[in-house]
Amino acid sequence: MKIWNNTLYMAIPRFKEGVEATLCKSNRGTIQPFPSLSLQTVGNCIGIQNTKEIEIDHLGHLWVLDVGKVYDLEEPDYTCDPKLLILDINTGRMIRSAVIPRSMYTTQSVLSGISIDLKSLTAIIADIGPNSGFIVYNYQLGFFQKFQCKILSSVKDYNEALLAISPIDNILYFTTVEMDSLFTIPLSVFDAPFINDISHYANNQGLKTDTSTAMIMDTTGNLYLGLNRKVIAWNTLKNSFDIKELYIQEVRFDWISSFAFDSNGYLWITTSAFKDFLDGSSSKRMNIKIFKRFCGTTAFALQHLQTYENNTLPIINNSADSKTATFILLLTLIILLKHLT
Numbered sequence: 119m120k121i122w123n124n125t126l127y128m129a130i131p132r133f134k135e136g137v138e139a140t141l142c143k144s145n146r147g148t149i150q151p152f153p154s155l156s157l158q159t160v161g162n163c164i165g166i167q168n169t170k171e172i173e174i175d176h177l178g179h180l181w182v183l184d185v186g187k188v189y190d191l192e193e194p195d196y197t198c199d200p201k202l203l204i205l206d207i208n209t210g211r212m213i214r215s216a217v218i219p220r221s222m223y224t225t226q227s228v229l230s231g232i233s234i235d236l237k238s239l240t241a242i243i244a245d246i247g248p249n250s251g252f253i254v255y256n257y258q259l260g261f262f263q264k265f266q267c268k269i270l271s272s273v274k275d276y277n278e279a280l281l282a283i284s285p286i287d288n289i290l291y292f293t294t295v296e297m298d299s300l301f302t303i304p305l306s307v308f309d310a311p312f313i314n315d316i317s318h319y320a321n322n323q324g325l326k327t328d329t330s331t332a333m334i335m336d337t338t339g340n341l342y343l344g345l346n347r348k349v350i351a352w353n354t355l356k357n358s359f360d361i362k363e364l365y366i367q368e369v370r371f372d373w374i375s376s377f378a379f380d381s382n383g384y385l386w387i388t389t390s391a392f393k394d395f396l397d398g399s400s401s402k403r404m405n406i407k408i409f410k411r412f413c414g415t416t417a418f419a420l421q422h423l424q425t426y427e428n429n430t431l432p433i434i435n436n437s438a439d440s441k442t443a444t445f446i447l448l449l450t451l452i453i454l455l456k457h458l459t
Contacts, residue, residue, distance in 0.1 A: 119172075119375075119376045119378045119386065119388050119408070120172055120173065120174045120180075120378050121174075121378045121379065121380045121381075121386060121420075122174050122178065122180075122207050122420075123207075124145065124303065124380070125143050125144065125145045126143060126144040126145070126378075126386075126408075127141075127142070127146065127172060127174070127180060127207075127298050128143070128149075128167065128172075129141060129169040129170060129171060129172045129182075130142060130143070130203070131168055131169065131170055131190070132160070132167070132168045132188040132189060132190075133190050133191045134189055134191055134192050134193075135189055135192065138151075138155065138158070139151035139152075139155055139158050140158055140167070140168055140169040141158065141166050141167055141169045141172070147296065149356060150186060151164060152166050152205075152210065153205060153210030153211075153212075154210070159189055161197055161198070161200065163186075163197065163198035164215070166182065166184050166203065167184050167185075167187075167198045168185050168186065168187060168188045168190075169182055169183070169184055169233040170183050170184075170185045170229065170230055171183040171230060171243075173232050173233060173241070174207065174236050174419050175236055175239065176236050176418070176419045176420075176421065178203070178206065178207045178208055179204050179206065179207065180205040180206075180207050181201040181202065181203070181204055181207065181232060181234055181241055182202070182204070182205065183200075183202060183229065183230075183232045183243055184200060184201050184202070184203055185200045185230075185329050186198040186199045186200040186201065187200070187225075188403060194225075194402050196225055197218050199218065199219045199220065199345075200217075200218045200223065200227075200229055201215055201216060201218060201240060202214075202216045202218065202243070202255055203215050204216075204217075204257070213256070214260075216260070216262070218253060218262055219262055219264070222245075222253055222262060222264040223245060223247075223249070223253075224247065224248070224249060226247045226248050226249075227245045227247035227248075227322050228245065228246045228247045228251065228272060228278075228279075229243055229244070229245055229253070230243075230244055230246065230277075230278045231243060231244040231278065231279030231280055231281040231292070232281065233281040233282055233283040234283065234419075235283050235285070235292065235305060236285055236418055236419060237285060237288075238256065238258075238270050239256070239257035239258060240254060240255065240256045240257065240308070241254070241255045241257070241337045242254050242281060242283070242290060242308070243255070243281075244270055244279030244281060244292065245264075245270070245292075246270045246271065246272040246277055246279050246294055247271075247272065248271065249266075250266070250267055250268060250269075250270035250272070250317070251264050251265050251266040251267045251270065251316075252264070252265045252267055252270075252308070254308050254438060263308070263311060265307070265308060265315075265316045266314060266315040266316065266317075267315065267316050267317050267320065267416045268315060268317045269301060269317050269320055270292075270294065272294065272296065276295070277296050277300075278294060278295050278331070279292065279293075279294050280292065280293050280294065280295075280330060280331075280332065280333035280343075281323060281333070281434040282333050282334060282335040282341060283305070283335070284335050284339065284354060285344075285418055286339050286342075286354075286355070287339075287354070288304065288305045288306065288438055289302050289303065289304055289305065289354075289355070290302065290303050290304075290305060291323075291333070291335065291341055293326065293330055293333070295329055295330065295331055296297045296329070297326070297375055298325055298326060299322050299323070299324060299325050299326060299331075300322075300323045300324060300326060300330075300343075300359070301320045301321060301322055302320065302321045302323055303316065303319050303320045303321070304319065307319045307404075323359050324359030326343070326345070327345065327350075327361075328345040328346045328348075329345065330343045330344060330345055331344050331345075331374050331375065332344035332374045332375060332376050332377050332388075333377070334377035334378070334379065334385075334417070335417075336379060336385075336405060336413065336415035336416065336417065337415050337416055337417070337418055337421065338353075338355075338415050339353060339354045339355040340352065340353055340354070340413075340415065341354050342360075342364070342385065343378055344374030344377065344387070345374075347366070347372065348363060348364075348365060348366040349363075349364040349365045349374070349387065350362065350363050350364060351364045355365060364411070364413075365402050365411060366414075372389055372391055372392070373390050373391070373392035374387060374388070374389050375389060375390045375392065375406070376388045377386045378418070379413075379415070379416045379417040379418075379420060380410075380420070381416055381420045382416075383412055383413060383414045383415060383416060384410040384411065384412055384413065385410065385411050385412075385413045385415075386408060386409070386410045387408070387409045387410065387411065388406065388407075388408050389406070389407050389408075389409070390405060390406045390407075391405055391406075398453075420449065
């Protein structure tokens with residue numbers, strides 16, 4: 119989930135049959151397909167097939183990772199190729215549809231995670247399948263590159279990549295659901311096209327205390343990680359991997375699906391009964407719940423109203439650690455998705 123102008127934009131993956139819309143928006147509690155339902159018909163490869171990740175840049179563009187393959191957890195349908203879509207949020211117009219070259223993935227690939235370098239309008243996507251690595255797309259040049267990274271290789275049945283770019287230090291932060299550690303890699307590595315494996319450029323920042331399922335960076339250099347029923351924050355501007363627990367709730371946080379910032383300083387937290395969905399057990403609990411917590415910061419993309427010199431983003435050195443964060447329950451939103459019932 120991401121937020122733009124008080125509207126929520128949501129990726130609803132087609133893990134199983136029955137999901138009519140895989141990309142939606144919500145304003146004042148009403149959920150509707152975005153940009154339209156007709157563009158999301160299964161088998162229409164020009165349209166949107168299976169939205170796994172979304173991101174919003176400072177220009178009001180919605181970047182959509184459509185993995186093409188549908189019904190991952192049943193009998194996968196590989197009719198359509200994976201692609202990266204860029205939509206104008208204000209009009210719903212499709213600005214670009216870039217199909218990922220078949221030489222960069224296989225049917226065993228697990229494409230997940232997306233983060234945008236706002237300075238160069240470059241998207242980074244992870245492939246955590248057997249041929250693991252990062253797939254990089256430059257908007258202005260209009261082509262993809264793949265950089266092998268053995269660290270990303272997955273061994274479990276279900277796994278997802280978590281990516282976050284910091285314009286402060288020009289670094290990509292990455293991990294996966296199953297990884298024990300959090301890694302960083304300089305963005306400059308992706309400017310060198312002839313590197314076979316960039317694994318040795320990655321730096322291990324430290325062990326995670328638990329499974330992580332969501333990650334986001336704010337404008338003050340704080341990296342938020344959604345762990346098993348709690349949220350932690352790490353000030354990346356400090357040398358040590360010193361984290362603080364932001365919120366702990368044994369019942370409320372089951373599987374933290376995503377984070378999003380709004381322009382008013384709130385961190386939005388989406389949780390779900392995804393574990394029940396994966397193991398096939400029935401659950402009488404709410405499928406999806408959305409909370410928000412005041413952190414006093416926001417996402418880099420939401421600073422779009424400010425004017426930047428030389429088309430660069432400002433470096434902000436104050437830390438949210440000095441702000442008192444109080445949890446406010448804003449919204450309990452039940453999304454009745456057929457694939458979760």
